[in-house]
Amino acid sequence: MGDMSAPYVIRGSVLLPEAELMWRFSRSSGPGGQHVNTSDSQVELRFDLARTEALPPVWKERALERLAGRLVDGVVTVRASEHRSQWRNRETAAVRLASLLAEATAPPPKPRRPTRIPRGINERRLREKKQRSDVKRGRTGRGWT
Numbered sequence: 001m002g003d004m005s006a007p008y009v010i011r012g013s014v015l016l017p018e019a020e021l022m023w024r025f026s027r028s029s030g031p032g033g034q035h036v037n038t039s040d041s042q043v044e045l046r047f048d049l050a051r052t053e054a055l056p057p058v059w060k061e062r063a064l065e066r067l068a069g070r071l072v073d074g075v076v077t078v079r080a081s082e083h084r085s086q087w088r089n090r091e092t093a094a095v096r097l098a099s100l101l102a103e104a105t106a107p108p109p110k111p112r113r114p115t116r117i118p119r120g121i122n123e124r125r126l127r128e129k130k131q132r133s134d135v136k137r138g139r140t141g142r143g144w145t
Helices: 033-037 057-066 086-105 119-137
Strands: 009-011 021-026 042-048 075-080
Touching: 009 086, 021 086, 042 086, 057 086, 075 086
Parallel strands: none
Antiparallel strands: 021 042, 042 075
């Protein structure tokens, strides 16, 4: 089959190292006719996050912390079996792993600075509420003879 069609970028200039990817192929479940019984089209892609040297130490630490629930002995696993073609499933699994690692290594968002509503805006809102309340109260039949 040869190499994958493209190097998969995690973020910036950091790529998924082909040498550290472990591939496993098996039969996909579900419908597919006679073809499904003979081809190993389901792809399982494993990446040893704990032992990789491809990620900067800060990213690696961040990813290990965020993906702790998905890791088994420091290895993250991604499965793909949507397509009938093993090649397309390989592509899907690699893209999925790259996006998972990109999300896990992203820097934390900036903390939100609390803001206050200006007093004038709040007073106007309360004044309009009072006017609306008076309009609705005026619709009742009380006071009519």
